[in-house]
Amino acid sequence: MAIDLTIKVAGEGGEGVISSGDFIMQAATRAGMEVVTFKSFPAEIKGGYALSQVRISDQKIPSQGDGFDILVAFNGEAYEVNKPLLTPGTIMVWDGPKGGDFEPEEHDGVQMFAVPMSDIAKNQLKNYIAKNMVAMGAVVELFGLPEESLKSSIHDKFIKKGQEVVDFNYQAIELGRAWIRENYPDRKVTQSFPESKEQKDLVILEGNQALALGAVMAGCRFYGAYPITPATSVGNHLVDLMHHVNGTVYQAEDEISALATVIGASFTGVKSMTCTAGPGISLMQELIGLAIMSEVPVVIGDIQRGGPSTGMPTKHDQGDLFACCLGSHGDAPRIVLAVADVSDCVYLTIDAFNLAEKYQTPVMLLSDASLSIQTEPIPRPDMSKVKLVAREFAEPPAEGEHFNRYQITASGVSPMGAPGIPGTNYAATGLEHAEDSGPRTNIETRNAMTEKRWRKFDGIEDAFTPIEREGEDGDDLGIISWGMTQSVTREAVARLRAQGHKVSALYPKMLWPIPQKQIEAFAKSVKKVVVPEANFQGQFADLIKMRTNVVPIKFNAYRGEPLIPKEIENMALNLLQQAAGAAPKARLAIH
Amino acid sequence: MALPATLNVHVTEPLKPKDYRSEIVPTWCPGCGDFGVVGALAKAYAEQLYEPSSVTTVSGIGCSSRLPLWMNSFGIHSCHGRAVPVAIGAHLARPEMPVVVTIGDGDCFSIGGGHIGPPARRNMNMTVIVMDNGTFALTKNQNSPTSRVGLPGSLASGMGNLDEPMNPIELMITYGATFVAQTYSANAKHMGLIINQALSHKGFSFVNVLSPCPTYNKVDTFAYFKPRIHDINEEGEHTTLTDRAAALVKAGELYEHHKREDAPVPVGVYYKVDKPVYAEKVAKVREYYKATDNPQWDEILDRFKP
Numbered sequence: 001m002a003i004d005l006t007i008k009v010a011g012e013g014g015e016g017v018i019s020s021g022d023f024i025m026q027a028a029t030r031a032g033m034e035v036v037t038f039k040s041f042p043a044e045i046k047g048g049y050a051l052s053q054v055r056i057s058d059q060k061i062p063s064q065g066d067g068f069d070i071l072v073a074f075n076g077e078a079y080e081v082n083k084p085l086l087t088p089g090t091i092m093v094w095d096g097p098k099g100g101d102f103e104p105e106e107h108d109g110v111q112m113f114a115v116p117m118s119d120i121a122k123n124q125l126k127n128y129i130a131k132n133m134v135a136m137g138a139v140v141e142l143f144g145l146p147e148e149s150l151k152s153s154i155h156d157k158f159i160k161k162g163q164e165v166v167d168f169n170y171q172a173i174e175l176g177r178a179w180i181r182e183n184y185p186d187r188k189v190t191q192s193f194p195e196s197k198e199q200k201d202l203v204i205l206e207g208n209q210a211l212a213l214g215a216v217m218a219g220c221r222f223y224g225a226y227p228i229t230p231a232t233s234v235g236n237h238l239v240d241l242m243h244h245v246n247g248t249v250y251q252a253e254d255e256i257s258a259l260a261t262v263i264g265a266s267f268t269g270v271k272s273m274t275c276t277a278g279p280g281i282s283l284m285q286e287l288i289g290l291a292i293m294s295e296v297p298v299v300i301g302d303i304q305r306g307g308p309s310t311g312m313p314t315k316h317d318q319g320d321l322f323a324c325c326l327g328s329h330g331d332a333p334r335i336v337l338a339v340a341d342v343s344d345c346v347y348l349t350i351d352a353f354n355l356a357e358k359y360q361t362p363v364m365l366l367s368d369a370s371l372s373i374q375t376e377p378i379p380r381p382d383m384s385k386v387k388l389v390a391r392e393f394a395e396p397p398a399e400g401e402h403f404n405r406y407q408i409t410a411s412g413v414s415p416m417g418a419p420g421i422p423g424t425n426y427a428a429t430g431l432e433h434a435e436d437s438g439p440r441t442n443i444e445t446r447n448a449m450t451e452k453r454w455r456k457f458d459g460i461e462d463a464f465t466p467i468e469r470e471g472e473d474g475d476d477l478g479i480i481s482w483g484m485t486q487s488v489t490r491e492a493v494a495r496l497r498a499q500g501h502k503v504s505a506l507y508p509k510m511l512w513p514i515p516q517k518q519i520e521a522f523a524k525s526v527k528k529v530v531v532p533e534a535n536f537q538g539q540f541a542d543l544i545k546m547r548t549n550v551v552p553i554k555f556n557a558y559r560g561e562p563l564i565p566k567e568i569e570n571m572a573l574n575l576l577q578q579a580a581g582a583a584p585k586a587r588l589a590i591h
Numbered sequence: 592m593a594l595p596a597t598l599n600v601h602v603t604e605p606l607k608p609k610d611y612r613s614e615i616v617p618t619w620c621p622g623c624g625d626f627g628v629v630g631a632l633a634k635a636y637a638e639q640l641y642e643p644s645s646v647t648t649v650s651g652i653g654c655s656s657r658l659p660l661w662m663n664s665f666g667i668h669s670c671h672g673r674a675v676p677v678a679i680g681a682h683l684a685r686p687e688m689p690v691v692v693t694i695g696d697g698d699c700f701s702i703g704g705g706h707i708g709p710p711a712r713r714n715m716n717m718t719v720i721v722m723d724n725g726t727f728a729l730t731k732n733q734n735s736p737t738s739r740v741g742l743p744g745s746l747a748s749g750m751g752n753l754d755e756p757m758n759p760i761e762l763m764i765t766y767g768a769t770f771v772a773q774t775y776s777a778n779a780k781h782m783g784l785i786i787n788q789a790l791s792h793k794g795f796s797f798v799n800v801l802s803p804c805p806t807y808n809k810v811d812t813f814a815y816f817k818p819r820i821h822d823i824n825e826e827g828e829h830t831t832l833t834d835r836a837a838a839l840v841k842a843g844e845l846y847e848h849h850k851r852e853d854a855p856v857p858v859g860v861y862y863k864v865d866k867p868v869y870a871e872k873v874a875k876v877r878e879y880y881k882a883t884d885n886p887q888w889d890e891i892l893d894r895f896k897p
Contacts (some may be wrong), residue, residue, distance in 0.1 A: 030897050124838075156616060264682075265684035380892055420598045428666065439660065
């Protein structure tokens, strides 16, 4: 029987909740276990409810899972928020019996371990900051979190500050362990970590770090951005990475400027990217149009958060799809991709650059607040296996010939001039233009150029096919999901199929231009189609309805948290029982 | 073909000014001040020995921003107000490439007002030339940030412009530009000298060109400027160009002629100082980190081991 354990640390932001999760994650990975993390914290710098959840298994895990097996409650708020989720079989480690700020009730079938983490930190260690380490010690003693790998993680994190800091943290761990040994000598714990194994050849990355790595692997050498949650950290990671590849990170004065610098840099022939979140996408709309009209390749990452307006800056949402597919004025074609997990953050980012260069177009790359900080180990990328697409640069024109940047071609893509290639200079313009880039508004030119810009994407569905079908023809239900919801759907579908239900799923990575043929074929092969997504309107479902002959059922959560596998499972079971009709509302929560 | 790793910025044999002009015929009104600017810029490119395929001229939207289309250079005719950040991207991607921004007063100081400060403060090695006609002309006469009080404008009060004009020279000195000058589009000689100095200056250069709009600005005309134009750099009047305080005092007199009939319209260099440019600072950081075009992927990936 596979071990599948989820441990959740919850408390006030700033008291080590997030770092506890990170240490558990890292220690488990070092001990050869599979992990997926889920974190959530408020937009404020300090205070407010924060959680860090680590799902650990001895087998590959598709998503963050449904909930927790072990809760480590740092304060009363953490307890109150999670109280409804303390179901029989779960375990709570809490800050008590003295020194904490709450007294839990009895919960049927829930094992409780009081660990006076605040009290030990304050009175024995004389430093409240060590509270989370005391809690970690208890987790080591209770559930077999491998102490050696935890200690090595702590060592690597704190050695810069000196051996005494490392030793202080080790001491805190030991006090947490000792408390459990002394106070619960006869405990029988129902949950435990898997056995340690030899560590595989992995790298461990959080979503935005993986996206930054993917960009650099793809050849990105210019990144212009403006700070915005939850996209800022892509730039933080790139500052470091660009040092290794002679690239540039530029902090612009706003998101409009950020995209402008990226367009200017790419114009000169350098692969370039910006990342932002919803408010930045709103500001960038006009310049997205410029990149489309002047056919400059750019990659625009949108790490989605709850909108509209400032909305919920740190919370999960999939509500920017319309803005990314349909935003900017006029007939404005572009490509939109969405990442589903950390591995996608590396490899789909590389695809984004390849597509941008191949089609000389903006590529919108959608991620989200949860995935941006979700950590997962993935096999160490092999640069020698990565295929990169080079831009089609023009040859110097023959003597007396004029270079036509926007030459009408069968593919719609025209060779691009660049500084340094003699005679290929031209003026890129957002005005409608003729082949020689001169402004022109006559009917023939307008028709030819509009058709050229759209023709580029004819057949892209056949050329770029990162779409996966699960299940068989004739299945009773087909689920189409995108972005992080794909990972959750995978887990739900595996469970449903294991129960014998005939459920299929389709996992597109390119959302726009919509993979029409594949969606229509999929819909034809199943009895009904549902699209679960984390937005109110059912934006992908609407786009499918708009551009294909499929009318999907919608299933939406817009609470600021990702959907969880159990919800999709319940939704599917409900739809399988119903002959027809709408899906139930998503009402479960992770808290 | 592959993108050349190095850029030959200069021609070996000098070209003529007309070699820097494209075949596209300008669409400006007859008598537009901007004709003088495109002519002076082409001449300056020739004098700087720029290779046309190694220089980028960037603009926004407006009458004057059509200028890159009339030039034989790389050009980006971008969005309204966004020329400067587009130019920053081009500059940072190819720091050795000359980058020149040619925009109007509305582009620079109205819609793009937030973009002009950062590259000035960072002393990026580029030149911004503003063709200042004190009006939004392409949209047929609305007041701009440099319109004088009372100037008619279709969106103005009904009694003309209510606002004091902003002072581009004061603003750019304050933002940290290291070369700040004003010139006049009907004086080809002065304009040529100033633009050449701006292009030669290592750092952020700003040139405000008084460039009359014969169609919509019936006050700030060639006839108005001609008798009033006065070179501040002559006869020892303003010669210590590195003195920021003195430059600001001098800049404060920019619009005296709006108030006094006998006051001159000043042209000349207000401020010129040598400071490290942004690209040099970036190069030092790269040197410190031993940045390379041949990344060691094993070393990079090792950083992400658990």
